[in-house]
Amino acid sequence: MNAWSGREWTGVLAHADERGRDAFAFEPLASPYLEAADDLVVRTPYSRAVVAELRLVPWARWDPASKAWRVPFRSLEELRSRWPAIEEAARRAEPEERRKREASRRASPEHADRRAEAAERRRNRYPVPEDALPPLGRVLMTHVGCAVFESVNGEGVEASVATRFYSGVAAGSGTLVWATRRRPTHDELVRARPAREEAGPAETALGWWQPTIDVLREERRRAASQERRRATRLTGATG
Template identity: 45%
Template sequence: MVVDDVESEDGGERAAVSFAFDRMTVQRFRETFPRARWSDRRKAWIVPGKTARRRIDRWIAKEESRADPYAEAKGRDAFAFEPILSPYLGVDKDGLRITTPYSRKLVEEIRQVPFARWDGEHKVWRVPFASYDDLVDHWQAIEAEAQRCEPEERRKRAEARKGTDQERASRRGAAERKRRRIPLPAHDLPPLNRPIATTPYGIIVVDDITGELIEPKEIADLYPDIADDHIWGIWRTPSLDELVQTWPSRTEPGDEERQRGWWLPTLEELREARRAARAREQRASPQPSA
């Protein structure tokens, strides 16, 4: 099953879900989501509402448990017999609850656990007991990354970097990012005004090509893979609307595309970018007065 966030023409929040056709599965889905509508364009069911993604995740978890109706009970027993003892893991009426500092690597690791979902209201990750064995497999990496991202650990690393080549490189990289430019292969330029995925800056939109040839030696520390003729492109961060309207690539980028430095974003990459864009727009929007 594939779930994605989408936005309606009137700006309302929705989620799309697609799954292999099965008459009984569709019937159960329609009973759970009576307002859902099929989209021929997206080849998916569209569920309206701010909590649509969360409700779909819960429904998928229930569907998964049909394959093993005792999975939830088995997970509870496994946790009771050999619990994960960690300040980052708790239990409540909704199942297992993960609370950690943020890092992209941490998010990617948690998403490897089946049916793990982000609870934006409580700012925690939710994992059903049915996925406990999978959580155990990933927990060492999750906890290690969470500890590394604690504010005190970040401060220690920052102190250790002061005056080092690493700090100077970090400052130079930050200054380069503010210039909003990116080297692009002169013989294989990306489409303008369309979200693309890039190695150094994630998903961006290239607005303009300067035509200025780049001297690789001058930027070798920032872009070590530059070899052939490259020119500068001027980029910006895409809006949520642009990301929603972008169709994902059906294939993962190959080595050649990654070496090129840009590729058409995949569904997972777009999902992450949409979440970030939605959070940015929510922070930027004026809060209603009390």
């Protein structure tokens, strides 16, 4: 019974392939990413969108030997319905198109803003009101995340820098000065005392406030993950 069923199924598939081959001959898909052989061979630059579309085509499979997707003719109509999306994604994945998009991204004002903000964050400084200095060595919340302040050097903050990168910090009746900061360790976050309630507008305007337990839990999770990655890199470097 199994042998008979297998022969019948093989015949059904062969007939479906013949029908698909005839349909392709009558109305081919003309594309630089497709060629017809014993089956339909789809070869494109790597694209997640292309892979996602082809995985939805019945019987389609990736062939490592030819570095292409093989689609039997029986799946022609499904492939045809998805081909506009596949071809568009393939074109966008071409190296030259990627370079054009990257050049356009780098030339955008948003990219310049992101680079400037990242450079500012790497300076590990933060503006604090001269008349409301934060306690040193404690885990505090700021507009750029949890931080531990290590010193206040008294240097005045340029108004343009404060406005561009730290608009949430208000000088109050005094002026803003620079404080050096660092990210707290997981152990420091575990030992930090949480606030009983959310900080109000007056506290957040200072630029620093006591974090709530929910904030501390999230920061602990993030710090633990970062410390594990750092330990893994060190182990790999010394192994």
